[in-house]
Amino acid sequence: MKLHSLRTQTTDPRERGTALGTRFGDQVSRIAELYLEHFATLGIPEDQVRAIATRSHEALRAWAPALAEESDACADASGVERWQVDAVGARTEILAAGPAPGKGECSTAVFAQPGTPPQTMQTWDWHDSLVPDALLHELTPRAGRTVKLFTEFGVPGKIGVNSAGLGVHFNILFHATDATDATYATGTTNTTDATDARHAADATARTTGTDAVPHHTLPAAGVPVHAIARRILDEADTLDQAVEIASTARVSASTSLTVVTADSRAASLELSPAGLAVVPAGEDGWLLHTNNFLDAGLAAAEAVPSDSLTAERLAHLKAVRATMPGLDPGERAKALCGAAGADAVVCMRPDEAQPAHQQWGTLLTIGLDVNGCALDYLAGAPYEATTRAFARF
Secondary structure: OEEEEEEOOOOOHHHHHHHHHHHOHHHHHHHHHHHHHHHHHOOOOHHHHHHHHHHHHHHHHHHOHHHHHHHHHHHHHHOOOHHHHHHHHOHHHHHOOOOOOOOOOOEEEEEOOOOOOOEEEEEEEEOHHHOOEEEEEEEEEEOOEEEEEEEOOOOOOOEEEEOOOEEEEEEEOOEOOOOOOOEEEOOOOEEOOHHHHHHHHHHHHHHHOOOOOOEEEOOOOOOOHHHHHHHHHHHOOOHHHHHHHHHOOOOOOOEEEEEEEOOOOEEEEEEEOOEEEEEEOOOOOEEEEOOOOOOHHHHOOEOOOOOOOHHHHHHHHHHHHHHOOOOOHHHHHHHHHHHHHHHOOOOOOOOOOOOHHHOOEEEEEEEEEOOOOEEEEEOOOHHHHHOOOOEEO
8 A cells, every 4th residue: 555645735625626636636536446346346346336435425424514525625636527436535424335245444542531631542454455546635624623534545534643742543443233224313322322212212112102302214334434533633622522523424334433632632423324333441541442332232232254363353452451551653553463473363364365355464653642733653553564664744
């Protein structure tokens, strides 16, 4: 994976998207082509891909019109059909309609203890064949606000920090309600048991014969979860504001956004079509996340792939966390591996005997400096910090 960088100063989303598409048109076009091929390989018909992409983009336009404008301008400047760029931006929503994805997908460790600067580290696991190029983008969503993020071309956001001292890590989750036309309460429930809260409202309605909570049907194409991460970075100054932003988005795929702030507050915002759960850091300051729900209510209906190593990776994080505080990013990455080194379960290496769409690798190891508004990263697995230096953006 080759990392490119871009710094845009305009606060106009269309100008920003045009700058992105003009400079990186080849990359935007190639990534869109690769994802469309990937969806086809997984057996997701093109008409379904297009329908989900289009409806997700409509949901995005209603929820965050500036991000929809940015995407449209990027597509136009790249010479790529808008729906194809929309499909990359809504890749999680489209993949939720396909077969179980397999064993990979990210491990996050956040240490946010009062009185000390937060320290974080995440691995990003994905298919190298889909990401020959990726982007580090410094942007100005409004006057006085800087955002720095890592993302894929065509995807509005993923992992990043802002100048207010807030950062976001990203882990995909899997829930039984993903990609379904289910019935939801009008207001998203911000508790650690969103599913039970919705069921309680339904029970009240049945008991009284009236709708205690207004309901509507949500199509299986909600706001792209990557766009939620981006809007939090663009707009939120505090953890509470991040929760409020996330609570207004109706989603059709599940994801955890682990938000950490310079005042050493941290929580995982677990989003799913069944509701939003907010899981705070423990009393010891640690918040560890892989690809299973931490909230008990949502976990009751999670749909983790059968060959996922999420439980093993979470157990590994718990085992090595005591060695990580107080270290610089390179040493923190080594500590993340523990005694297993390159063989640590958090270091994914592709099985070349498998077809490309089943080959998982750790493509990026990244830490957030929320106090300094910077990303510390290495384009590879954490064990590679033994021979390669972290870079800073």
